[in-house]
Amino acid sequence: MSAAEERGTGRAEEWVGPALAAVVERISVTEAEVGARFPLYAEPGTGRWTTTGRGSWTGGFWAGLLWLRARTTGGEAHRRAAAACTARLAPWVGADTATRGLIFWYGTALAGDDTAAAALRAGAARACLAARDPGLGLVPWGDALGGPRMLARVDGVPGMVPLLAGAGPGGAVAAAAHLHRHLDLCLEGGDPAGDPPRELPGGATGKPAARPLPPPVWRFDGESGWLPCEDPPAGWSRGRAWLLLAVADALLLPEVVRALPPTTAAAHGRTGPAGGAAPAGAPDPSGGPGGTERLRGLVERLLVDGELAGGPLVPAADVGRAAGPCDTSAAAITAVALLKLTRVLPGPRAAECSDRARAILRRLVDAHLSGPGRARPAGMLLDGCYDAGKGLAVRHELVWGDFFLALALAALAGAVDLTRV
Incomplete structure (x- = not known):
């Protein structure tokens, strides 16, 4: 039976169950090794983890993996282990970092009716x-992890959108503003209207078939406004995956799409193409009835210009360096985002996203998931790249790669509803 036929029947392909079982078993092996610490990345040859004591920005993914294991096994001991790990994330509540979206959304979203996790x-x-800066319309990147505080980074958006949306009065508005500020900068380069029409041969005008994406990180300067940063580079494939995931999450939250009424650019401190303030009175296309259409249009920009729909199934860590290492974690994040988009895009595009997600996952399972052997455990998602520029863990197992692979497989197996994670 073809992938399309499997999708039509709602049945999971035969390879999904064994792959999910291997990944879940890897969670137990990891738990036995790391104890009360948090895994970060593992050596590809041995599976031995580098760990952190407090979890850093990735702690929620380990808690999320433990909750996913509890869901798939139904074991009470597994549930207690997940709850205990989640409780150890509490010191990050007051930390000045936008990665709290990653930590607390993915660390609790699979906890079901666990009251402590919900609290x-x-x-x-x-x-x-x-912590939101109302003048800039976002939760700043923060300084808890070091470096400049006033940044807008793509990895500060996923998780933060649904987290803020659940913050009570004002939460949906804050989530929408946070999302659209990052989209303005990191996907539209400070110009929500996009590039102006250009002249084509024969005198016609139109948009380029593909346009380079802006940098994934911007720094705010009180005098100059938003300025692009060089690191990570514009070709950072995981950054593109993070943005696609954030937009998919927003499209699943109608209250976020509706949150921003039509207003002026100045009200949200948006920037013009050069990084300065946008002209007073410039329309903000993010809110109102056009919000869904705008987000769908930005999905298309990521799918086409970001090569998430037609590029390599497992992208290079930096698409500008094709000879460099690949990043399976970017592929796994993309697969989850595509599966979410199947719930919100029109029929033909939804089917394409579903088929692409399954193709990515099948490639990850067939070519990058470790099998049984003496040297290393089975169920490791290999060939993840933490930081290509610094040469850090460039062909390793990454805890967030494991999480998104497990989440996608569990969704295909019917064990998880992706609209709630």
Whole structure:
């Protein structure tokens, strides 16, 4: 039976179950090794983890993996282990970092009716709402992880959108503003209207078939406005995957899409193409009835210009360096985003996203998931790239890669509803 036929029947392909079982078993092997610490990345030859004591920005993915294991096994001991790990994330509630979206959304979203996890998520949401800079329309990147505080980074958007949306009064508005500020900068380069029409041969005008994407990180300067940063580079494939995931999450939250009424660019401190302030009175296309259409249009920009619909199934860590390492974690994130988009895009495009997601996952399972052997455990998603520029963990197992692969497989197996994670 073909992938399209499997999709039509709602049945999971035969390879999904064994792959999910291997990944879940890997969770137990990891748990036995790391104890109360948090796994970060593992050596490809041995599976030995580099860990952190407090979890850093990736702690929620380990908690999420433990919750996913509890869901698939139904074991009470597994549920207790997930709850205990989630509780250890509490010190990050007050940390000055936009990665609290990653930590507390993915660390609690699979916890079901666990009241302690829900309370932790609610507290983190309120803290993030309080940290929002209303003049800039976002929760700043923060300084808890070092470096400049006033940044807009693509990895500060996924998780933060649904987290803020659940923060009570004002939460949906804050989530929408946070999302659209990052889209204005990191996908539209400070110009929500996009590039102006250009002259084509024969005197016609139109949009280019593909346009380079802007940098994934911008720094705010009080005098010059938003300025692009060089690191990570514009070709950072995981950055593109993070943005696609954030937009998919927003499209699944009608209250976020509706949150921003039509207003002026100045009201949200948006920037013009050169990084300065946009002209006073410039329309903001993010809110109102056109919000869904705008987000769908930006999905298309990512799918086409970001090569997420037709590029390599497993992209290079930096698409500008095709000879460099690939990044399976970017592929796994993309697969989850595509599966979410099947719920919100029109029929033909939804089918294409579903088929692309399945093709990515099949490639990850067939070519990058470790099998049984003496040297290393089975169920490792290999060939993830933490930081290509610094040469850090460039062909390793990454805890967030494991999480998104497991989440996607669990969704295909019918164990997880992606509209709630």
